[in-house]
Amino acid sequence: MELLIPRPGIGQIKPYRSIQPAGEDRSWVDLSLTVNPLGPSPMALNAYRQNATQIHRYPDVRQEKLRRAIARRHGLDWNHIACTAGSDEMIHLVTQAFAGPGDEVLCHEYGYRGFLKAIRASGATPVVAAERDMMVDVEAMIDRANGKTKICFLANPNNPTGTYIPAEAVQRLRAGLPAHTLLVLDCAYAEFCRRTNYEDGTEIVESSDNVLMVRTFSKIHGLAGLRIGWGYGPAKVIDAVNQIRSPFNVGFAAQAAAIAALSDTEHERASLEHNDRWLPWLSKELSLIGLRVYPSACNFLLVRVPPDPSLGVQAVTEHLARRGILVKDVSDYGLTDCLRITVGREDENRALVDAFAEILS
């Protein structure tokens, strides 16, 4: 008889599918993960190194310096900020704090997969609202909410679709959800979304008492390997997260690096400039080759490959791999004929387009 049985829901979590080649080989052009092609902020790297001699110490439980630095940079109240080991941990903690068996948690069809994992781990039931042409459908989400809906997750902009909804639509979603539903706005790619009708969540957090904004140092600041995320929301949400988080969840040197990254406006400017130049370039070149490229407000593109099996996802990814290029197959999102491609350095972007041209022309 089986004695050790994980809670229901755990077995339904699909494991994260890594496509990274095993071993230490870093010679691949890796466009499969949505990281910063310019690397980390040099100021962050320096701060990290300077703190290397102190890593025998536990980090500040209150995360005070980091929270104050985030608050200063973004014009927020530091008392309403909590920091986590990547924004993924915030997603898990907030789900654990507000939902459990018998509750429902709403997310969107092609929404970031971390949501589903956190929901299943909490024992709550995921409810998935359909999207429309890779766009979040606010009305469909509101329709699926009910008395049991404890949380509604919205990634804005979203990974892997790259699409976003404007501030007015987020407000409409908040207004249409029950008051007892916490709206969690995952804005991991907020800095890249430079559309005038976009809002990163700060305003809606401040004008309501049931919205949490989640952010990360993994994307624009290039610190994915250090695992630093944060949330900004009402005291009752921040307090609940702090109550269940491990006291030392964000490492000492990671906190120092994040503080330095916040003042490295030059790295941030260069990263945005790079993305503003190469995202449209990649989009145009891949469209010219005949791929359907979805509009993206992020640092990656979702592209649809032709239905022809000899040119399908598998054939294309294998061909690119032979050229030393990794891209992300997103079939685990139900997007069986799509690939997610992150903007790389100039030479990497050009190599990618050349490799696609070889197989598709």
Ligand SMILES: Cc1ncc(COP(=O)(O)O)c(C=O)c1O
């Ligand atoms: C939309 C979205 N949210 C959250 C995360 C988690 O990022 P991290 O845990 O590195 O902060 C990612 C990572 O790719 C993401 O794409």
